Amino acid sequence: MSPAPAAAPAPGADSPKRGRRGRPGYDRETLINRATEVFVARGYDGTSMDTVARELGITKSAIYHHVKSKEELLRLAIARGTDALDSAVEAESHRTDLTALEQLRHAVHASVLILIEYHHSVTLLLRVRGNSEVERAALEQRRRIDEKIRALVAAAIAEGGVRADFPPGLITRLLFGMVNSITEWYRTGYPVSPETIADAVTAMAFSGLEA
Amino acid sequence: MSPAPAAAPAPGADSPKRGRRGRPGYDRETLINRATEVFVARGYDGTSMDTVARELGITKSAIYHHVKSKEELLRLAIARGTDALDSAVEAESHRTDLTALEQLRHAVHASVLILIEYHHSVTLLLRVRGNSEVERAALEQRRRIDEKIRALVAAAIAEGGVRADFPPGLITRLLFGMVNSITEWYRTGYPVSPETIADAVTAMAFSGLEA
DNA sequence: GTCTATATCCTGATAGAC
DNA sequence: GTCTATCAGGATATAGAC
Numbered sequence: 001m002s003p004a005p006a007a008a009p010a011p012g013a014d015s016p017k018r019g020r021r022g023r024p025g026y027d028r029e030t031l032i033n034r035a036t037e038v039f040v041a042r043g044y045d046g047t048s049m050d051t052v053a054r055e056l057g058i059t060k061s062a063i064y065h066h067v068k069s070k071e072e073l074l075r076l077a078i079a080r081g082t083d084a085l086d087s088a089v090e091a092e093s094h095r096t097d098l099t100a101l102e103q104l105r106h107a108v109h110a111s112v113l114i115l116i117e118y119h120h121s122v123t124l125l126l127r128v129r130g131n132s133e134v135e136r137a138a139l140e141q142r143r144r145i146d147e148k149i150r151a152l153v154a155a156a157i158a159e160g161g162v163r164a165d166f167p168p169g170l171i172t173r174l175l176f177g178m179v180n181s182i183t184e185w186y187r188t189g190y191p192v193s194p195e196t197i198a199d200a201v202t203a204m205a206f207s208g209l210e211a
Numbered sequence: 212m213s214p215a216p217a218a219a220p221a222p223g224a225d226s227p228k229r230g231r232r233g234r235p236g237y238d239r240e241t242l243i244n245r246a247t248e249v250f251v252a253r254g255y256d257g258t259s260m261d262t263v264a265r266e267l268g269i270t271k272s273a274i275y276h277h278v279k280s281k282e283e284l285l286r287l288a289i290a291r292g293t294d295a296l297d298s299a300v301e302a303e304s305h306r307t308d309l310t311a312l313e314q315l316r317h318a319v320h321a322s323v324l325i326l327i328e329y330h331h332s333v334t335l336l337l338r339v340r341g342n343s344e345v346e347r348a349a350l351e352q353r354r355r356i357d358e359k360i361r362a363l364v365a366a367a368i369a370e371g372g373v374r375a376d377f378p379p380g381l382i383t384r385l386l387f388g389m390v391n392s393i394t395e396w397y398r399t400g401y402p403v404s405p406e407t408i409a410d411a412v413t414a415m416a417f418s419g420l421e422a
Numbered sequence: 423g424t425c426t427a428t429a430t431c432c433t434g435a436t437a438g439a440c
Numbered sequence: 441g442t443c444t445a446t447c448a449g450g451a452t453a454t455a456g457a458c
Contacts, residue, residue, distance in 0.1 A: 161421065173396050174411065205419060209382055209416060
C-alpha cells in the first residue's frame, strides 16, 4: 500500500536566496514561483501583470526586466511541474523488475507526490485551454505524458491485473482524474502529509472506498 | 452496480425553437447555451464578448439585448448545472429506504449523469475562481452541495460501509475529484454511453480498478 | 533592477438608426 | 432584435531616468 516514492528532488520550491538588501531584490526563480501562485489564485487570464506586480510588491517594469512577456512567464511557470511529472512517469514505466500493475501503482504514487510538491505549477498546466502557442505546446507535452500512462494501464489490463469490464481509455481518465483533482483543493499547510495522501489515492484507486 | 439513475429531466439542452426566419433569431435560452460552450472552450476570462458574438454569428449589441452584462451571462450559464446537481444530491440523501452507503452510491451515479447532461454548465461552475460577486455566489452554492456529500460519506463511514483508514474529508475529495474530472474530457458524441460512464465511475470508486 | 511615464490596442458596455 | 459607431477604462508592453 506504500510503494517506493521515487519523487523528484526539490530544487528550491519556496524562497531561495531572497534577502541581502532591504526590499524586493527578486531573482528570476523567486519571481516565477510567486507569479505562479498568483496565476493559480485568480486564473491566468484573470490576472493582469499589474496585479502580479502588486502582489509581488514591485512594478510591471521590474517584471519585464526578468521575462519578456506574460506568455513567457506562463511557460516558465508551467515547465517545472511538467518536467517533473514527465520524468517520474517515464522512470516508473521502464522498471523491468515490476509487473505492469506495480508499475502503474508506482506511477500513481509518484505522480501524487510530484503533484503536491509542484502543485501550483501542475495546477496551471491542468487548466491550460490552448489559447496561445505556449498553451498549445503545454497541451502537447501533457498529451505525451498521458500517452505513457495509457500504455501502462493497457499493459496492466493485458496482464490481467486491472479490470477489463470497461474501456481502457475510460479507466485511465478516471484514474488520473482522481489523481489530478488534488490540485483543486491541496494547499500548502494541508493537515495531511503528502505520503498519506499518496497512500490514500493509491488505496482508493486500486481497491476502492468500500470497507 | 447500476443503481436507479434519478437524473433530472432535459428542459431543452441543445437547440430549442431556433428557425422561422433566415438567420440568427436567437432566443435567450439558445444564446445562453451557446455562450456557455464558448466560455468552456476558451475559459471565461479568456473569452471576450466580441469572441462570443463572432462564434454566435451576431454582434455584441445583440447579446446585450438579451443579457445586461458578461457577468450575468456567466451566472445564467452556471445556474442550470448547479441547480440540477443540488436537487439530485438533495433527493438521494433523503431516501430513508437506503443505507448511507447505498445513498452515496446513488448520489455518485446520479451526479455523473447530471454532470454529463449539463457538462458545459457544470464545467464552468467547477472552474470558477471567485474573481467577482457572481463567482463567489457560485462557489458558495457549490460549497453547500459539497457539504451534503461530506455528510453522506461520514454517515457511510459511521455505518461501517466505507473504509476508515484515511480522513473522511480526504476520501470525499478524492471520490468527487474522480466524478468531477469527467468535465475535463467529456464531449458531446463521446463513444461511451452516459450510463456506462456512470457505471464505470461507481465501480471504480467503490471497488477500485484491480481485477 | 527598479522606477515613472506613456504608447497602443483591446475590453465591456451604450446610443441610436433601421 | 440586430446593426454601426463610439466611449471610457484597462490590458500588455516599452522608453528612459535613477
